Amino acid sequence: MSPTEKPLSVRERLSEVRYEIRGELARRAHALEAEGRQLIKLNIGNPGAFGFRAPAHLQRAIIDDIDHTDPYTHQLGLPAAREALASAYRARNAPHVDSDRVFIGNGVSELIDMSLRALLNPGDEVLVPSPDYPLWSAATILNDGRPVYYRCAPENGFLPDPVEVEGLVSSRTRAIVLINPNNPTGAVYPRELLERLVAIAQRHSLLLLVDEIYDQVLYDGAAFEPLAPLAGDHPCITFSGLSKVHRACGWRVGWAILTGAHARTAEYRNAMDLLSGLRLCANVAGQYAIAAAVGGPDTISALCAPGGRLYETRRAVVEACAASEHLTLVEPKGALYAFPSVVGPAARGFDDHRFALELLETEDVLIVPGSSFNVPYRDHFRVTLLPQAEVMREVFGRIDRALARRAEAATKVVPLKAKTRNAAA
Known part of the structure; x- marks a missing residue:
């Protein structure tokens, strides 16, 4: 090959990045759909793809101000939208x-x-939960950092052990990531646990990076505790947006709230300002919905209460896993996902990625392998709770059918020792 024909090389660290939510399996699903297959795709928490709409008062806010959306705005965002967010978070203390x-x-x-x-x-x-939402790992790697994972074990309800977390702190640790309510597990962190994690950050001067995008998506009386009030003067960034609670993923509107004593955060705040200016500004039209979102009526709680669509779909998943001899589930207390694990004979030699591909090919269902969320085990998978309950019951019927085939095949395998004994006889 001549120098003029040499293919372009890519950044080496990309080989460390994984995002299976939109990766190989999703590409295979796209190819199957092109062949005319009708798939049930549970890989993405995308409310609009399942018939949800952004609340009407948010849509109206954009429509009313659409004539003002042509110019760039301030690099940090529309002043009125930022003031509405500041006021809403001050109301949370x-x-x-x-x-x-x-x-x-x-x-x-x-x-x-x-x-x-x-x-x-x-x-x-950066200390990152395992399982994590894989963007956190990817962004750490692509910004030349190293994710260090702290366990959120299934046997502990997917909650971290603060003693283990602190044991991972080194001289190079800069931040702790918390995802609460959690994606992919649905765990909701209790106040006492959050206080202990804040104390670790304080002892080691670590920035708290807190993903609270699902803060109002809660089930069965689960209580959400915002972290910033617990952090007080300690540096903390809280992330949220319109995508999940307000079902407006495609609008691409998110926010980050920097809290903590000004003297400790001024340099970091200026760095964020610089980076914000380099990308000019965020999507302007969607920002006009922010004040309506944080100051308007609650449109999510009814969906998460008994009889509500999200609640009933979650109930269908919980009941399906309880009835299955092949599955077990730590019930999600929040967010839009369930993270079941495979047990029994079906779990012998189980590989989550291989099973996800088999399920796609044989049962027309797209799930996300659990190992995509940076866990060391390969017996979990994630599904979104966004379909109707009856669709989810059908899905888990198909999953159980596929697992039953695996269990039957596993029990037919004659152990090597038994083969040897039979040959000797």
Whole structure:
């Protein structure tokens, strides 16, 4: 091959990045759909794809101001939208909040990347939950950091052990990531646990990065505790947006609220301001819905209460796993996902990625392998709770059918020792 024909090389660290939510399996699903297959796709928490709509008062807010959306706005976001967010978070008792420390982005994803880019030097470490939402790992790696995983074990309800977390802190650790309510597990962190994690951050001067995008998606009386009030003067960034609670993923509106004593956060705030300016500004039209979202009526709680669509779909998943001899589930207390594990004979030699591909090919169902969320085990998978309950019952019927085939095949395998004994006889 001549030098002029040499293919382009890519960044080496991309080989460390995984995002199976939209990866190989999703590409295979797209190919199957092109062949005319009708799939049930449970890989993405995308409310609009399942018939949800953003609340009417949010749509109206954008329509009413559409004539003002052509120019760039301030790099941090529309002043009125930032003030509405600052006011809403002050009402939650978040300390040291003013509009100059509110950053609006093209979804939370952009802001996660910016927050790590403003923080990390090559080789710095970030404590990340396992399982995590894999963007956190990817953004850490692509900003030349190293994710260090703290266990959120199934046997502990997917809650972390603060003693284990603190044992992972090194001289290179810069931040702790918390995802509450959790994606992919649905765990909701109790106040006492959050206080202990804040204390670790305080002892080691670590920035708290808190993903609270599902803060109002709660089931069965689960109580959400915002972290910023518990952190007080300690530096903390809270991430949220319109995508989940307000069912407006495609609008790409997220925000990050920087709290903590001004003297401790001023340099970091200026770094975030610089990075915000480099991308000019976030999507302007969607920002006009922010004040209506944080100051308007509650449109999510009814969906999460008994009889509500999300609640009933969650109930269908919980009941399906309880009735299955092949599945077990830590019941999700919040967020839009369930994270079942495979047990019994079906779990012998189980590989989550191989099973996800088999399920797609044979049962027309797309799930996400649990190992995609940076866990060391391969017996879990994630599904979104967004379909109707009857669809989810059908889905788990298909999953159980596929697992039954695996269990039957596993029990037919004659152990090697038994084969040897038979040959000797």
